[in-house]
Amino acid sequence: MTDPLSPAEIRAEVEARTGQRERDIAEELKISEAELLAAFTGAGVTRIAADPDRLMPAAERLGEVMALTRTRSAVHEKVGRYGGYHPGEHAAMVLAEEIDLRIFPKHWRHAFAVEKPTEAGLRRSLQVFDAAGDAVHKIFLREGSDPDAWRALVAELATGEDADRIEVAERMPPEAPKSDPAKADILRKEWRRLTDTHQFLRLCSKLKMNRLGAYRIAGAPFVRPLAPAAVTQMLEAVRDQGVEIMLFVGNRGCIQIHSGGIGTLKTMGPWQNILDPGFNLHLRADHVAEVWAVEKPTQRGPAVSVEAFDGHGALIFQVFGLGKEGRDSRPAWGALVESLAGLADAEPAE
Template sequence: MSNTSPSAAEIRLARQENPKARERDLSESLGITEAQLVAAHVGHGATAVTANPDQLIAAAERLGEVMALTRTLSVVHEKVGTYANYRSGPHASAVIAEEIDLRLFPKHWCHAFAVEKEGEDSPRRSLQIFDAAGDAVHKIHLRNTSNHDLWDDIIANLKSDAQFDTLAVQPRQAPEGPKSNHDKLDILRDEWNRMSDTHQFLRLTSKLKMNRLGAYRIAGEPFVRALAPGCIPTMMDRISESGTPVMIFVGNRGCIQIHSGPIEKIVPMGPWLNVMDPRFNLHLRADHVAEVWAVEKPTQRGPAISVEAFDKHGTLIMQVFGVRKQDKDFVPQWREIMNSLPSLEPEAV
């Protein structure tokens, strides 16, 4: 970030001069955050609104069919559907609808805007939420089929008293990196064996002063298997070819978004590996994948198995599970795909 940030007028001019640039790319070129780029347009197509997820998700439910977007530096997850079945909580909330399936962490919902831009045929409208550092947490994009007639009323209800075209942000938190504790390895393996639910895993690693990747690096088989980092395209092709339904989790500090079902159209494009299905898109920077692990965790419904990808900093990029059937976590077709993926060669460890 530059010590001297451009003015709001300069940011708007840069946007006009680079109409096709992605928000994140443009903001980085200007030395600002994406939230500051959007804030510069308050009064010029953007309105500051409450960042409270209780109110924002209630608004999203009124909008009908929309596109939900959650992203990180390495992956973008887009789902078309309707927001419904919202469950509020002080530390974690959830949207558990047929197509839009989210886990929300309200403390990271710090800044929000309603954004309206000119489109070729009609306005392009969205609700955009950012964390304290100004990075995007979640976005809700209206489609042609959305309830556009409710937009003005929704924005009036959400509108913040403070309408400023500048925004103060906090420094980004540094990636945690893998944390292992070899002294607790026996305890890790013993308690891993006795898990009855996958949600117990993070509590276990926290208790042992580890994190997810740190635990994977020392646990060994049968709990984990290190896979070749380049196996993700092969995995996605095999999921597509077999029609195996999967759950694909992508998340940042403020939101985890989940796709459940098959994937069909895989389109590689440069460093990007894309799923381009009618109601689900995934855009993965395959070159960001530094470690991949096949993971098995016991549950009351049978073993839950996943393939999990991490970047060079040890940050989780995405997780893929089989879609359980008849209240069973074990999915034989998914295990076959996972077992077919190449292991990391020992000399490369």
């Protein structure tokens, strides 16, 4: 077993890889992204409080920024202002017009304020990581952001820690699909009784299943397996038909939501990209292993979603029809989902 890289060695490796993204460098060096940033503490990087109750209200003062939440398979970027923060011990929310987040504070463990020189000028960001050092949420300042508010935020939230090394925990693997075919009838019976989509995961937990495990045994009319190619088909139909959607991408610590339409789609290698002025999505289409059309009853009518999973069973994204008053795309979305290509001759996995 080789000795871990020292902070000085990490800095030297980063400086030798000009132009590469920190995440990619960290992967090459077999360290976490948080460990890489920590090595630059005092050299453009300041350790700050990772508490969302402090960080989110402070972010409201920055003006227009870009919010980024990612997994290994999808990067979700929204331009807007933070606001409407609702704290919570187990779950918190940001409910602003453009930036819509669900936050799980126990996974906000390390945070940094970063200033990095680039060809376009000084790039400022706030970056939050989980216990394993994986990115939870990032905020990037833009040309119109308030630099004075940035300086005040860093001074207010700085922890005073000056060590250029952090301890990280072992990364937790995604939970494998978990189901119990013997309970399939109970699952279907209870599924019909749902009145809110948030009740679904509680049902799964009660039956000792998880989301994908339940989908694999539920069958019609609750779920329909779709072909992986249905992801691109869906995005193109949303764009072409002007359907407004809610698109969720999340990790253990943060879920970020886009509400609205899609304008520009562009494929680049394995990446399928939405490239719109206030919203970008970068999706690794080659990671998509299973896609499901799902219908859950609610008090406002059926909630229809398209959900994609990777080969480890991790959720990549969920898409619902937007159901805001005066902007109800749910009927059009339901028809769109009905038109998507099914997985030929698919059998529920036991």
